[in-house]
Amino acid sequence: MTDNVPLIGSLAELESLVGEEGDLYVRYSEGYEADQDGGSIDTESGLELPGLSVNPLRPEPWWTRPATDWLARQLCQYKQLQDKNPDRFAWVLHGHCIGRGPDCEPLMTQVVPVARLAQSLLAEAEDVYRQRFDAGHAPED
Numbered sequence: 001m002t003d004n005v006p007l008i009g010s011l012a013e014l015e016s017l018v019g020e021e022g023d024l025y026v027r028y029s030e031g032y033e034a035d036q037d038g039g040s041i042d043t044e045s046g047l048e049l050p051g052l053s054v055n056p057l058r059p060e061p062w063w064t065r066p067a068t069d070w071l072a073r074q075l076c077q078y079k080q081l082q083d084k085n086p087d088r089f090a091w092v093l094h095g096h097c098i099g100r101g102p103d104c105e106p107l108m109t110q111v112v113p114v115a116r117l118a119q120s121l122l123a124e125a126e127d128v129y130r131q132r133f134d135a136g137h138a139p140e141d
Contacts, residue, residue, distance in 0.1 A: 008092070009118040011068050011125060017115060018057045018067070021094065024114060025054035025106065028078050028088045032113045042102050051098045051107030065132075072128035076135075079122060090117035 008014050018024050029035050029052075040053040055077055059070040075090065092115040095108040129135055 005113050006115050007118050008115045009120050015067050024057045024092050027054045028090050030087050049101050049107050051109045053101050053105045054108050072125040075125040076129040
């Protein structure tokens with residue numbers, strides 16, 4: 001089903017989609033087909049979660065920076081999953097939030113794929129993230 005959804009090629013396109021659709025989420029996995037029969041696995045405990053782990057794409061109300069910054073940050077938070085496994089890709093979905101995972105991430109059920117994210121968009125997000133954020137900086141640093 002993720003083969004039949006549009007491919008989003010830029011942060012501007014993604015921002016427009018989020019503006020139109022509202023509560024959308026990004027997931028890095030082998031796609032909807034691979035995910036549709038189960039939840040995510042918490043690798044530390046080995047437990048199956050009651051939904052799919054995702055990152056929200058709609059900026060929170062307190063976010064005063066540009067929406068593009070929010071999107072870039074959200075896309076970069078779990079991109080290492082794709083870097084470690086080339087069968088994974090980023091795709092956008094909406095669904096029902098059933099709870100939160102161990103990292104406080106939303107867990108989604110009743111998932112519907114909306115779009116797939118092009119590598120060009122992910123590269124753009126990484127550039128924006130590196131330019132506009134102090135990536136990897138922690139309170140103790």
